[in-house]
Amino acid sequence: MPWPLLYILLLAVKEVFPQKPTFTKLSDIYWNATNPIFRIDNTDHIIDVNKGNIAFEYDQVNIICPVYVPGTDEENAEKYIIYNVSKEEYDTCRITNPNPKIIAVCNQPHKLMYFTITFRSFTPQPGGLEFQPGEDYYFISTSSKDDLHRRIGGRCTTHNMKVVFKVCCRPEDMHNQTSMNRVPTTSISSPSTPRPVPTFAPTFAPPPRVELPTVRPTSYKEIDLTSYNVKSTTKKTNEYEKHPNEVVKNEELTYNSAIRRSGSTHAHSWLLLLSVCAVAAAQRWDMR
Known part of the structure; x- marks a missing residue:
């Protein structure tokens, strides 16, 4: 194998396994x-x-068994078996698994005994304990003063001898924690110009075009005022002096006739004026 390729392979292995596992000691637990x-x-x-x-x-963590000075009566010494159990067994202090997983056996009270637990997700030791991130692990001891192998009650019930180890952390929890630990960057943005609110002007349809009929002026005859005989006041006075009654009657007839002619003349004039106005209005409408 060429040396450059071997060097690259060694670098890749170093990246995959950057360092040997290190361990952090927790406080010892005296059981x-x-x-x-x-x-x-x-x-x-x-x-x-x-x-x-x-x-x-x-x-x-080190779980340390009870230890006594030499000469202590063994009947008064505490002895325990510590089990790894399920959540239900932890809550009820009842071991229902016929083959429970034993963590430690503290049965030699005059000898210092402790058991070290490493909370890692893999172990090179066959049958060793593995602790997966995000999971909880329950340890209890149901031993009593008179029965080391008791699996119901015991000092789990009387002295609450149980422990929960909460293993941190799942990958998604680590991602969320990293996101929370980041310093938030605040950006100051200039106030945006408010958008104008569109205004809708009401639209009105134009009124329908009405074609007005063309009004043509009716034919008329000019009134010849010269054709009317107007009697002079002198003659009238003379006739009135001669025949007052007949003159009065003739004047009434003449007056009534003049009124009728005058009314007819005014009617024709008004009709002509209305016709001219109508024509002008029609032309003005057409210009629009």
Whole structure:
């Protein structure tokens, strides 16, 4: 294999496995009935692990069994079997699995014993514990003073001897946490000019065009005033002096006849005026 290709391959392997796994120690857990973390008035028994760790960094915890000075009576010594159980078994303190997973056996009270748990998602050890991100793992101990192998009740019920390990974090949770930790950038934008509100002017359809009939002036005859005989006042006075009654009658007849002629003349004049006005109005309408 050429040296350049081998060098590139080694770099690729280094990128895939950038560093050896490192471990962070958590506080030790002393698994005895007098430990305050088992009190029911707090949540110290709920423990977050791998929170805020970088890649290939895992938390570790030591579970330390009860230990007594030599000469202590074994009958008064606490002995436990610690099981990894389901959520239902954790809540009820009842181990229903016929083959439960045993985490630790504390059965030698005069000897220091502890068990180290590494919270990683894979293990090179066959049958070892694996802890997947985003999952919860429940540990309980149902042993009693008289029965180490008891699986119902025991000190899980009387002394609340149970622990929850909450493994952080799922990939989507890490992405959300990273997004929340980013410093938000604020951009100041100039106020936008408000858009003018369109105004709709009412549209009116033009009125239908009405064709007015053309009014033509009717033919008329000019009145010849010279054809009327107008009697002079002198003659009238003389006739009135001679025949007053007949003169009065003749004057009445003449007056009535003149009124009729005058009324006819006025009617023709008004008709002519109306005709001219109608023609002018029609022409004005056509110009529009």
